[in-house]
Amino acid sequence: MSTDTVESTHKAPIIYWVVPCYNEEDMLPLTARILTPKINSLMASGLVSPTSRVLFVDDGSKDATWSVISILHESDPVLYGGVKLAHNRGHQNALLAGLMTAKEAGCDAAISLDADLQDDINVMDDFIRLYMEGNEIVYGVRSSRQTDTAFKRWTAELFYALFRLFDADTIPDHADYRLMGAQALDALSEYTEVNLFLRGMVPDLGFKTEKVYYKRGVREAGESKYPLKKMISFALQGITSFSTKPLNFVTWAGWMSIIFSIGMYIYASISVLTSHAIWGWSSLICSIWFIGGLIMVSLGIVGEYIGKIYLETKRRPRYRVEQKL
Ligand code: UDP
Numbered sequence: 484m485s486t487d488t489v490e491s492t493h494k495a496p497i498i499y500w501v502v503p504c505y506n507e508e509d510m511l512p513l514t515a516r517i518l519t520p521k522i523n524s525l526m527a528s529g530l531v532s533p534t535s536r537v538l539f540v541d542d543g544s545k546d547a548t549w550s551v552i553s554i555l556h557e558s559d560p561v562l563y564g565g566v567k568l569a570h571n572r573g574h575q576n577a578l579l580a581g582l583m584t585a586k587e588a589g590c591d592a593a594i595s596l597d598a599d600l601q602d603d604i605n606v607m608d609d610f611i612r613l614y615m616e617g618n619e620i621v622y623g624v625r626s627s628r629q630t631d632t633a634f635k636r637w638t639a640e641l642f643y644a645l646f647r648l649f650d651a652d653t654i655p656d657h658a659d660y661r662l663m664g665a666q667a668l669d670a671l672s673e674y675t676e677v678n679l680f681l682r683g684m685v686p687d688l689g690f691k692t693e694k695v696y697y698k699r700g701v702r703e704a705g706e707s708k709y710p711l712k713k714m715i716s717f718a719l720q721g722i723t724s725f726s727t728k729p730l731n732f733v734t735w736a737g738w739m740s741i742i743f744s745i746g747m748y749i750y751a752s753i754s755v756l757t758s759h760a761i762w763g764w765s766s767l768i769c770s771i772w773f774i775g776g777l778i779m780v781s782l783g784i785v786g787e788y789i790g791k792i793y794l795e796t797k798r799r800p801r802y803r804v805e806q807k808l
Pocket residue numbers: 502503504505506507542571572573574575577596597598599601706707708709
């Protein structure tokens with residue numbers, strides 16, 4: 484079916500752009516300046532409904548982010564809305580808070596995007612066309628990571644390799660820049676886990692999906708809120724939320740170590756019986772360190788899961804909305 488027919492038989496969808504913001508006072512005025520003409524042109528071409536709007540989610544920022552959002556809202560109350568979370572709950576929770584607010588407000592679809600606009604906003608036309616053609620979820624996928632540092636590219640590759648190793652499902656090079664239709668948002672609202680990893684949860688919803696490729700740009704203002712430490716914990720979060728395979732690895736490592744030690748025991752016995760070898764402490768100390776390390780890693784992996792079970796059983800709310808515009 485051609486897009487013309489699709490557009491003429493459907494009314495233009497109400498789109499909500501959900502933008503999580505943490506300490507983005509420097510970036511937001513620029514974000515609005517770049518995003519507004521784009522949205523206006525989408526409205527003018529009849530691709531999106533004139534009642535579509537941008538929803539900024541202030542993730543408990545410590546700077547003037549909320550004041551900037553309020554000023555934007557006052558400048559255009561129809562186009563700009565805001566949700567203020569009571570504390571900083573992290574990108575994933577902020578995003579979910581925005582998506583759920585958009586769903587309650589009755590949007591047809593929500594597009595999530597980062598405040599720094601590193602993700603090419605011009606591919607949104609394709610997002611919306613593909614949605615109109617019956618795709619409930621459209622993923623933005625980075626075709627090039629030229630603007631990322633070599634280190635960031637390398638760690639990302641390692642992350643996806645681990646994900647594949649542990650059979651967890653995710654879309655490589657897709658980072659929360661996506662369109663989700665109202666049905667997908669409804670399905671997402673039924674996931675009650677506290678430890679969120681949307682890049683694993685959304686592919687798990689099981690709707691008709693499509694991908695759009697784009698080149699990722701650089702952050703124009705402010706700095707990245709994902710330093711190495713946060714990136715590692717996010718990767719661990721993803722893996723432990725979607726795979727219990729690391730636990731099988733622990734069991735296997737345990738068995739391998741037992742088999743290895745039986746071999747060593749036989750070898751040591753033969754050596755002692757056939758010669759008068761005095762065994763130095765080096766072999767001993769090596770095995771102690773090796774076994775000690777193995778035990779600690781194993782306990783650590785088990786601990787990660789127990790910690791997660793502990794947090795999930797508390798069933799605490801994932802965020803608290805303090806104010807809405
Ligand atoms: N963000 C957030 N809460 C946080 C950290 C980040 O809402 O605790 C937002 C941030 O404002 C931005 C998006 O998440 O809109 C992605 O962050 P960033 O661009 O710093 O990550 P990077 O692109 O460097 O991975």
